[in-house]
Amino acid sequence: xxxxxxxxxxxxxxxxxxxxxxxxxxxxxxxxxxxxxxxxxxxxxxxxxxxxxxxxxxxxxxxxxxxxxxxxxxxxxxxxxxxxxxxxxxxxxxxxxxxxxxxxxxxxxxxxxxxxxxxxxxxxxxxxxxxxxxxxxxxxxxxxxxxxxxxxxxxxxxxxxxxxxxxxxxxxxxxxxxxxxxxxxxxxxxxxxxxxxxxxxxxxxxxxxxxxxxxxxxxxxxxxxxxxxxxxxxxxxxxxxxxxxxxxxxxxxxxxxxxxxxxxxxxxxxxxxxxxxxxxxxxxxxxxxxxxxxxxxxxxxxxxxxxxxxxxxxxxxxxxxxxxxxxxxxxxxxxxxxxxxxxxxxxxxxxxxxxxxxxxxxxxxxxxxxxxxxxxxxxxxxxxxxxxxxxxxxxxxxxxxxxxxxxxxxxxxxxxxxxxxxxxxxxxxxxxxxxxxxxxxxxxxxxxxxxxxxxxxxxxxxxxxxxxxxxxxxxxxxxxxxxxxxxxxxxxxxxxxxxxxxxxxxxxxxxxxxxxxxxxxxxxxxxxxxxxxxxxxxxxxxxxxxxxxxxxxxxxxxxxx
Amino acid sequence: xxxxxxxxxxxxxxxxxxxxxxxxxxxxxxxxxxxxxxxxxxxxxxxxxxxxxxxxxxxxxxxxxxxxxxxxxxxxxxxxxxxxxxxxxxxxxxxxxxxxxxxxxxxxxxxxxxxxxxxxxxxxxxxxxxxxxxxxxxxxxxxxxxxxxxxxxxxxxxxxxxxxxxxxxxxxxxxxxxxxxxxxxxxxxxxxxxxxxxxxxxxxxxxxxxxxxxxxxxxxxxxxxxxxxxxxxxxxxxxxxxxxxxxxxxxxxxxxxxxxxxxxxxxxxxxxxxxxxxxxxxxxxxxxxxxxxxxxxxxxxxxxxxxxxxxxxxxxxxxxxxxxxxxxxxxxxxxxxxxxxxxxxx
Numbered sequence: 001x002x003x004x005x006x007x008x009x010x011x012x013x014x015x016x017x018x019x020x021x022x023x024x025x026x027x028x029x030x031x032x033x034x035x036x037x038x039x040x041x042x043x044x045x046x047x048x049x050x051x052x053x054x055x056x057x058x059x060x061x062x063x064x065x066x067x068x069x070x071x072x073x074x075x076x077x078x079x080x081x082x083x084x085x086x087x088x089x090x091x092x093x094x095x096x097x098x099x100x101x102x103x104x105x106x107x108x109x110x111x112x113x114x115x116x117x118x119x120x121x122x123x124x125x126x127x128x129x130x131x132x133x134x135x136x137x138x139x140x141x142x143x144x145x146x147x148x149x150x151x152x153x154x155x156x157x158x159x160x161x162x163x164x165x166x167x168x169x170x171x172x173x174x175x176x177x178x179x180x181x182x183x184x185x186x187x188x189x190x191x192x193x194x195x196x197x198x199x200x201x202x203x204x205x206x207x208x209x210x211x212x213x214x215x216x217x218x219x220x221x222x223x224x225x226x227x228x229x230x231x232x233x234x235x236x237x238x239x240x241x242x243x244x245x246x247x248x249x250x251x252x253x254x255x256x257x258x259x260x261x262x263x264x265x266x267x268x269x270x271x272x273x274x275x276x277x278x279x280x281x282x283x284x285x286x287x288x289x290x291x292x293x294x295x296x297x298x299x300x301x302x303x304x305x306x307x308x309x310x311x312x313x314x315x316x317x318x319x320x321x322x323x324x325x326x327x328x329x330x331x332x333x334x335x336x337x338x339x340x341x342x343x344x345x346x347x348x349x350x351x352x353x354x355x356x357x358x359x360x361x362x363x364x365x366x367x368x369x370x371x372x373x374x375x376x377x378x379x380x381x382x383x384x385x386x387x388x389x390x391x392x393x394x395x396x397x398x399x400x401x402x403x404x405x406x407x408x409x410x411x412x413x414x415x416x417x418x419x420x421x422x423x424x425x426x427x428x429x430x431x432x433x434x435x436x437x438x439x440x441x442x443x444x445x446x447x448x449x450x451x452x453x454x455x456x457x458x459x460x461x462x463x464x465x466x467x468x469x470x471x472x473x474x475x476x477x478x479x480x481x482x483x484x485x486x487x488x489x490x491x492x493x494x495x496x497x498x499x500x501x502x503x504x505x506x507x508x509x510x511x512x513x514x515x516x517x518x519x520x521x522x523x524x525x526x527x528x529x530x531x532x533x534x535x536x537x538x539x540x541x542x543x544x545x546x547x548x549x550x551x552x553x554x555x556x557x558x559x560x561x
Numbered sequence: 562x563x564x565x566x567x568x569x570x571x572x573x574x575x576x577x578x579x580x581x582x583x584x585x586x587x588x589x590x591x592x593x594x595x596x597x598x599x600x601x602x603x604x605x606x607x608x609x610x611x612x613x614x615x616x617x618x619x620x621x622x623x624x625x626x627x628x629x630x631x632x633x634x635x636x637x638x639x640x641x642x643x644x645x646x647x648x649x650x651x652x653x654x655x656x657x658x659x660x661x662x663x664x665x666x667x668x669x670x671x672x673x674x675x676x677x678x679x680x681x682x683x684x685x686x687x688x689x690x691x692x693x694x695x696x697x698x699x700x701x702x703x704x705x706x707x708x709x710x711x712x713x714x715x716x717x718x719x720x721x722x723x724x725x726x727x728x729x730x731x732x733x734x735x736x737x738x739x740x741x742x743x744x745x746x747x748x749x750x751x752x753x754x755x756x757x758x759x760x761x762x763x764x765x766x767x768x769x770x771x772x773x774x775x776x777x778x779x780x781x782x783x784x785x786x787x788x789x790x791x792x793x794x795x796x797x798x799x800x801x802x803x804x805x806x807x808x809x810x811x812x813x814x815x816x817x818x819x820x821x822x823x824x825x826x827x828x829x830x831x832x833x834x835x836x837x838x839x840x841x842x843x844x845x846x847x848x849x850x851x852x853x854x855x856x857x858x859x860x861x862x863x864x865x866x867x868x869x870x871x872x873x874x875x876x877x878x879x880x881x882x883x884x885x886x887x888x889x890x891x892x893x894x895x896x897x898x899x900x901x902x903x904x905x906x907x
Contacts, residue, residue, distance in 0.1 A: 062868045069861040073854045073886075080850040080898065087844055115845045232840070282564060284743040313751040313838050324840035465840045472842060479829045486825055490818045 059126070060133030068127040075123050079114030082106065086113065128220055135213040142206050149191040150200035153498035157517030160498075162532045165515040167504055168543040172512050175501035178542045179514075182535070183497060196500040208488020211481055218478035225471030231255040231264070232467035237271045238331045238347055239459040244268035245321065245466065265319030265468065269297035272307070274328055274460040278397050286355055286396055293325050293462045310464070320468050327463035330359050332379045332403050333456040338368035339449055349461045350379045351423060357381050357396040362425045364412050368451075372412045375453060376425040377405030383437075391437055403455050406435045407446060493528060495520035497535060514543055568683035569742045573735075575676035576697065580731045582669030583704070583724055586662045590720025593659025594802045597652055659717055663708075666724075670708065673701050684742045689758050692895055696734035700727045702766025706816065710770065716812060718804050722773035753834035760827035761852075764820045765887055768859075771816030772884040775877045778809035782874060810873070814866065817880060821859050828852050847898045851890035858883035 058064055083091035092112050096103040110117030157163050168175065172195055179197045183190050188199035233253035237243050245268065247253055247261040255261055277289045293310040299318045310316050316323040331349040338344070350361030363375040382395035383402035391404050410430030436444040438455035445452045498517045505511040516539065518532040677697055681688040688694045707723045710716040745754075784800030787793070794800065803809065831852070836842040843849060862879040865871035871879075 062864060063870075066861055066864050066868060066871065069857050069864065073857040073861070076845075076850050076854050076857075079845055080847040080854075080894065084845065087846060279744060282743055283741045287743075289744065313753070313834075315837065315840065322840060324838075326839070467840045469836075469842075472836065475842070476833070479832070483822060483826050483829060486822045490822060 056133065059130050061130075062134075065127065065130050065134070068123060068130060071123045072127060075114070075120050078111055079120075082111050082114070084112060084114065086116070124220075128217060131213055132217060135210060135217075139210050139214070142203075142210055145206070146203050150189060150198040150496060152191070152193070153196040153198050153500050154517070157498055157500055157515040160517035160519050162518035162520075162528070163516065164536055165513055166540065166545040167511055167513050169510055169546045170512055170543045171510060172501040172503055175499070175512050175514055175543055179499035179501075179539060182538055182542065183499075186535070188497065195502070196498060199497045199499075200495070202492050202494035204488050205492040205494045206489070208485040208490075208492065210485070212485030212489060215478040215481040215485060219475050219482070222471035222474035222478060225474065226256070226469045227471075228256040228258045229470045230468050231259050232465065232469075234326065234463055234465050236349055236461055236463045238349055238461040239271050239273055242268060242270040243464070250466075265321045266300045267297060267318040267321070268301070269295045269316070269323070271295055271462060274462045276328060276397070276460075278395070288396070291325060291328060291462075293328075293464075320470065321466055322468070324465045324467070325462055326465045329461055330357065330379050330381060330398070330401075331459045331461045332361070333458055334363055334375060335454040335456050336363075336365055336368065336373060336375075337451040337454075338365070338373060339371075339451050340369040341451075342367070342369065344368070345456075347459050355396065356393040358393040360423070362423055364414070364422070364425070366412055366414050368409075371409040371450070372414075372430075373451075374408040374410075374412055374425045374427070374430060375405050376408070376427075377403055379403050379458065383439075398458065400439075401458055402437055402439050404435075404437045405444075405453070405455075407433045407444065407453055409433050409446075409450055493520055495528060495531070497532075499539070511546060514539065564742050564744075565683040568679045572676045572680040572683060572742075575672050575679060576731065576735060579669045579672035579676060580728060580735070582665050582672060583728050583731070586665040586669060587721065587724035587728060589658050589662025589665060590717070590724060592655050593662060594718065594721055596655035597659055597802075659720070662720060663711065663717065666704065666708065666720075670701070670704050673697065673704070677701060680742055684744055686745060687755055687758075688742075689762060690745045690754075691738075691740055692891070693734050693738040693740055695758075695762065695891075696730050696738060698762045699765050699769070700730050700734075702763050703727055703769040704766075706767045706770045710812070710816070714812070715804075719770065719773055719777070719812070722777055723770055726769060726773065751834060751838065753830060753837065757827055757830040757834050760823055760830055764824035764827055765891075767816050767820035767823070768884055768887060771813045771820060772881065774809050774813035774816060775880050775884075777803055778806055778813055779874065779877050779881075781809055782806035782877075806873075810877070813877070813880070817859065817862060821863065824852075824856060824859065828856055847894050848890060851886060851894055855883055855886040855890065858886055 083095050085092055095112075106112060110119065114120055154160065158165065170178070176192055176195065176197055180190055180192050183197060183199040186201075188201045190197055190199045192198075231254065233250040235243055235249060235251050243249055245264045245266060247255075247264065253261075272294045274294070275290075275292045279285055279287045279289055291312055294307065295310060295316065296305050296307050297316065297318065298305050308316055310323060310325045312325055315325075329349060329352045331347050333345070333347045336344040336346065344365055344367075346363050346365070348361055348363045350359035352359045359379040359381075361377070361379065365373040365375075378391075380391060380393040380400075380402045381397060382393050382399040383391050384394045384400070386392045391402065408425065408427050408430035410427075413426045413429060433446045433448075433450055434444055436442075436453075438444060438453075440455060440457050443452050443454040496519045498515075500515045502513045502515070503511070504513045516532075516536055518528070518535075520528045677688055677694075680694065680697070689698045703723060704727055707716065707719060710719070780800050781803040784794050784803075785806050828849075831849070832842040835844070835849075858879060862876055862883060865876040865879050
């Protein structure tokens with residue numbers, strides 16, 4: 001706009017409300033709005049204070065924000081390509097096994113925990129500081145702008161991008177009055193002098209813009225609250241068993257830095273039954289159709305027990321914590337009689353190894369006499385024999401349940417202090433007593449009067465994730481504000497209109513030249529042509545052109561003509 | 562619930578018809594672009610955002626300040642040789658063919674709508690549960706966005722550049738991504754599927770059209786810059802048939818400004834759904850991460866437009882990177898990277 005005269009520049013003051021119009025320190029042409037930054041930008045570090053100020057202006061400049069946005073996008077990429085500790089620790093171990101040389105290097109630079117790494121935090125914290133450094137002063141200016149009166153009409157309205165003039169028989173006063181009333185009725189904020197009206201609308205654009213950016217800061221705050229006051233844990237519960245929310249009851253529990261582990265929400269629940277249904281026909285045969293964990297629960301120990309169903313998209317909420325169903329499997333029930341006649345009833349969760357829920361597991365009986373007993377094997381929900389005669393499972397539902405087991409006697413190795421997985425059996429100090437494929441109710445009698453093992457039946461188990469996320473309400477409200485702010489800032493147009501009345505012709509003839517000018521500064525929504533034309537039409541209806549006089553200014557006058 | 566095989570087959574036949582119609586429409590737009598009268602295109606750029614009534618009243622608003630683009634862009638408003646050509650018979654015929662192409666696009670659009678509906682009814686669910694269905698829905702929204710834009714502003718010039726990716730994507734969908742219709746896994750049994758995925762599809766479809774306009778902008782802007790500098794331009798025929806760069810820039814910006822809030826909403830809705838389904842509203846799953854990357858890049862685009870030195874070509878390149886990230890999320894992440902979104906199926 002180099003040819004634009006100064007008064008039009010004045011008219012456009014603070015009209016620029018692009019998504020963020022943070023000016024850059026090395027672009028003096030854009031500095032009319034932010035005089036303070038100009039000083040910082042043009043006095044490179046001469047003193048410590050000057051250097052600090054320069055750094056601050058650089059950080060809060062739009063160009064820096066842009067670069068930080070790119071860095072943020074770039075920094076997130078490895079987090080999607082490399083396996084991450086937080087979401088898939090198993091795949092991180094696989095990666096270590098596959099790439100033993102570079103895995104430790106990647107680990108050292110935080111490649112397996114990108115979103116918790118210092119460099120990722122550095123990028124987003126810098127971005128948020130830059131954001132705050134820009135948006136907070138800008139909010140102050142916006143509040144001031146909202147209370148300010150529309151800028152006075154520029155000297156020459158015909159130099160504005162949108163302008164028109166005509167001559168009417170109405171007096172100067174009635175032109176000003178009629179224009180003022182019209183703009184008022186269209187919800188413009190207006191200001192009038194004896195010969196002109198200034199009007200402005202669309203502050204909501206900047207309001208929305210600031211709302212969006214301030215909400216981003218609130219989101220960060222909410223995430224911080226969750227990280228410090230939230231917890232998340234998982235637990236496996238077999239049918240007919242219960243869980244009460246204490247730290248010790250979890251298989252795995254991660255708590256925020258400021259969480260008191262002794263004060264978890266006091267609820268408890270019992271898994272009454274678990275049901276899964278599967279696709280029986282078609283290309284996706286065996287895919288799950290539904291999961292349903294039927295539970296009886298109490299919000300606190302004294303409360304009346306109630307029943308509920310936890311399904312995949314329907315968690316249970318209690319005391320600020322939510323209980324999600326995240327996995328399931330089978331737990332075969334064995335009745336083991338040892339050589340001394342003791343009977344052990346064991347229901348042990350087996351872990352599924354694939355889509356047909358062939359499940360692997362181990363039963364350990366350290367108290368069996370005369371020797372400790374161990375069972376290792378597979379649970380097959382729908383047992384069939386494959387082409388080689390090997391028993392496999394053909395379907396995830398328990399249509400034909402069976403177990404394939406090996407029974408061992410000897411030393412389970414539990415007493416030497418080395419931690420043992422409950423899902424593996426160390427048979428180095430044991431000898432095999434027998435192997436068998438058993439259907440429900442079938443028994444294998446162990447040789448040498450060592451007893452017997454009966455496959456009684458099975459229960460199902462479910463894994464639950466229990467988490468509390470106290471910041472999420474704040475985050476939800478903030479992201480809703482973000483969307484609203486974004487819509488306002490991208491859909492609303494800030495615009496200004498001016499009307500000036502100038503007496504024309506011989507004094508006392510009662511002719512007045514009406515000049516109307518319009519200015520806007522956005523192009524996303526378009527339609528300013530129509531608004532300007534509509535306004536002019538409405539004004540011309542109220543103040544008709546005098547037909548017996550030639551137009552003094554021409555009906556249409558455009559700046560660049 | 563079973564699969565209605567008859568409806569599923571009907572869906573496949575309808576989509577074949579849709580692809581045929583879009584291909585014919587593509588040819589029509591190409592003929593129009595190459596041989597049509599370009600005088601209207603030059604007039605178009607004056608009329609963007611206005612209608613005839615407004616223009617009649619206000620007068621020609623040619624060259625009014627397009628204040629969101631740089632001054633430099635304004636200097637070279639018109640390529641030197643863009644003076645309206647004498648409308649010849651050949652030009653009229655080509656323009657007429659361009660109009661027919663719109664009608665054929667609408668026919669293709671209806672066929673694709675039928676394909677999506679019959680696919681949905683054949684499995685009694687919303688048909689966007691796998692990549693094939695998602696591609697259908699995405700191209701459908703892209704064409705819808707294109708048709709809607711033509712009712713609001715002159716946008717027929719986008720035809721070739723919109724139909725090319727649409728036809729290619731549908732071809733890939735039918736030949737590579739096709740899977741027989743089947744019910745969804747339990748994780749997708751939620752009305753959030755409708756909200757989250759629909760928003761993602763709408764945003765992606767509009768981003769596609771916006772990207773088409775950006776590609777055209779880059780070609781036209783390069784042509785305008787080089788001719789203004791008196792340098793020879795290779796492939797100038799391609800650029801000469803396009804509208805002025807600022808028209809393309811504004812068309813693209815409007816589409817981005819529409820799609821970005823929708824994308825934001827899609828990400829937010831996905832987070833809310835994740836909170837219900839998985840207990841975490843955000844866990845940096847690869848697909849989430851790439852949705853976030855896309856969001857950040859388009860945010861950068863919007864900021865770039867408001868930053869001196871980044872307007873015009875630089876901002877356009879940023880937007881192109883944004884679309885590349887959408888493509889990466891759709892093809893690379895879905896097929897090669899496993900995450901909790903993996904059940905969405907190839």
